[in-house]
Amino acid sequence: MCGIVGAISSANHSLDLSSLHRMRDAMEKRGPDAFGDFFLSNFLYLGHRRLSIIDLESGTQPMLAADGKVAIVFNGEIYNFKHIRAKLQKEGVLFATHSDTEVIIQAYLTWGLHSCLEALEGMFAFALWDERVQKVFVARDRYGEKPLYYTKNQQSFFFASELKALKDFYSKDALSVTALNLFFSLSYIPAPHTIYEGVYKLLPGNYLEIDTNGDFYIRPYYSLKQVVENAQSHLITNYEQAKKALRDLLFTSVEEKMIADVPLGSFLSGGIDSSIISAIMAKLSPKPIKTFSIGFKEKAYDESERAALVASHIGSDHTLHILGHEDLLAVVDDTLAYFDEPFGDSSAIPSMMVAKKAKEKVTVVLTGDCADELFGGYEKYLGKYYAEKYGDYPSALRKLFEWGIGHVPHTNLTNHSLRKVKKVIESASLSPQARYLRLASLGFSPEEKKELLKATWEIPVSDTILSHFLAVNKEDELTQTFYSDIQLVLEGDMLTKVDRACMINSLEARVPFLDSRIVDFSFRLPHEFKILGKNKKRILKDTFADLLPKETMRFSKKGFGLPLRVWFQNELKEELYRLLDDKLVKEQSLFNSDYLKRLLKEHMENKENHASKLWQLYVFQKWYYKQ
Structure with missing residues (x-):
């Protein structure tokens, strides 16, 4: 590296x-x-x-x-x-x-x-x-x-x-x-x-x-497009054969990525993907592997017990570092600055912290990244499923439900569920491409962006974002989504985050799931092998269940979330207001100040959770004034 x-x-x-x-x-x-x-x-x-x-x-x-x-x-x-x-x-x-x-x-x-x-x-x-x-x-x-x-x-x-x-x-x-x-x-x-x-x-x-x-x-x-097109005529229809092929492919990929002349370990969050990679490494290694995870003092964001369970099961030499809000806030500036341009995935901050701890003992780590994009691990892949289920309810009942949801405030207790429900409601009536655009737009929707940016700076980019989605099998929403996420989200977000979070610590990260043979294989699988009803990553869980504790397969996905909503109402409030100061914004001449005021007011009064939007603004402003 x-x-x-x-x-x-x-x-x-x-x-x-x-x-x-x-x-x-x-x-x-x-x-x-x-x-x-x-x-x-x-x-x-x-x-x-x-x-x-x-x-x-x-x-x-x-x-x-x-x-x-x-x-x-x-x-x-x-x-x-x-x-x-x-x-x-x-x-x-x-x-x-x-x-x-x-x-x-x-x-x-x-x-x-x-x-x-x-x-x-x-x-x-x-x-x-x-x-x-x-x-x-x-x-x-x-x-x-x-x-x-x-x-x-x-x-x-x-x-x-x-x-x-x-x-x-x-x-x-x-x-x-x-x-x-x-x-x-x-x-x-x-x-x-x-x-x-x-x-x-x-x-x-x-x-x-x-x-x-x-x-x-x-x-x-x-050409990934050619891979997708070729895969459609070579689908694997036998589930047991597919499981065996996946097991062989991933064991081979992990073994190849364990070649190094320096100390090596793995990131172990306790989720399914990193647990599978760590378990395979443990099977292949003649001595206990080194695993690394971070925990949070705030239990709602903490997966350390999950990671410890897997570490004990596979017999790894496990390092856990517990973080408080103050630890994460202390590295925000250095982390954001290292990206050289605005980068709004807040999970880069805890990713950087676990990389920092791993570097104390190893020079190379294997990660579980990219399994979600290949085998259907995100909630957004259930967008069509939820939209169809929601559409089955009578119109009058849906309107009453939506009215009620609109009056529920965002609090620590309601925030997670409210966000999911609002996404389902919002995407239920959309076309497949409009649904992908909405779910891919983690910041501002096209309509919101028109309110955010001054007319001289605002241009439509929906066609750019959807160019991948519309490039393949236009009758198959899931294939279009998987393809788009590999082309767009992996390169721009996930892989960028992993590279920078590790490189700032002079640590090399390797991603066994992102082997071209596994990518090709993933597109040859029928969708029900990946997602059956609401059971995401079905084949991944079934193939490697024997390597992990039974509890691991039942855990819901958490990820490296940060309490941004609370931070902006407390620890980061003063800095956020300073960065979005009306005089500063008008001198900058990029944003519509009245819209920013509305976002801040609604968020601080818990009328809406604008944490994601405010984080994009926070990240951009910090970059803009330090470049």
Whole structure:
């Protein structure tokens, strides 16, 4: 796990080495163990910060091919590198190191870039210079586990693993209107957008081809859409066979991701997904594995007893760290700042805390992320089910019920249930695509966003959000939703959160569920294998029930929730009012101040729970005044 940077300059412009070193060293947290440079004739620079995981002695980067014609900088891990290495050796390729980095070089030299990328199973972003064709190739993994940012001016092309490394090469005053609207709709900014105009994220499953003039082309090498389309004609209809296949696939994926030359452990929240990964690791490991979880003093948010139950069952060396509100509030600023642009998933804060504790004992962790998106773990996947059930009630009864719900105040006792009921009511009458848009919009709905932003800043982004939903099987709402969540939510939110929460602590996180073979397999399953009635993740629970305590399979999903509603009425109230001060907002000229006043009033009086919306505003304002 590392950070990479690079620059390609036109022939009449020389690169400034000191500014390039600032680029590289801005990402020290991603790679505290070592750094390196490759500088060619004042027009090409490749830089690297290293967090040593595999081949600690000879895996230094940038790495050059034996003839010096090819150089690479690489961020990530190739899980099947030993298999590719053996295959290349059979073709007569000789290796000088045991690193996965050299495997990429040799696979490129032997098979070409496209076939090389298709062969790689892993999380990565790498840049490869080939002197023979005078081009740099910059690639990102299939699903966007590893980040890659880029920008271009008249003289040069720049890229880096983090936005902060490019800060000398873009204007902080040029906010992207599209990104601004996406953030306030989704609570995050998905690729290819960033909050700055002219700075982009490389889309997953794509690579850049850059020539020595800095001109570039974006080319795809992986298509999830094609995977989905192919899966429809190869559905697995036997449930027992599907369970066996899933078990084999996940055991293989976990085993591959346990390869490391440094201490390794797992995040264990006590939920089904992380418990399954930890239990498989315990089966594969000759000694007790290390597991890590955090608990909360506030019992409504605490899952520590669940995690302890699983840890005891699998015999892990378990570390639990109990947090109070004061512990979480103390790291809010540092956590939000590390993302470099507004990021509104509040679970990043407890995620950062568990990563911090894990780093004290290990350098690599496995996580249970992405099982929900693949096997139907979220309540939103029951949206159609609930809408149909609710629609069966007489209209008069529904109206009476909705009137009553509208008069129930949001309190600690009612908040959780009220939010769920209001979502069901709101989505019951919507079309499938309107329902997905509503459930995906964790911040402001399109109508609310028009009230929030001044007319000069507000633009519709519904088509952008729905472009994935409408790209596949238009008669199958669940398939459309799974596909969209992998393309949009994983890259923009979940994987970004995991990467930054761990990288701020120089910790590598690996995600066994996000193996391309498991992703392909998940789309070959009939929906009733994943969700039967209200039983979510059915096949996952049935397949691995023997590895876990019976109680674990009956636990309801909690996640890393934060008491934002209460915080904004207490601990964060003063700062929230300061950030949304009327004079400040009018000078900023982004928001409609009357709408902000209404949000604050309704929330403070418990008429509505606007915690999610206020958090987006809080996050944005803190970023805006510190960028």
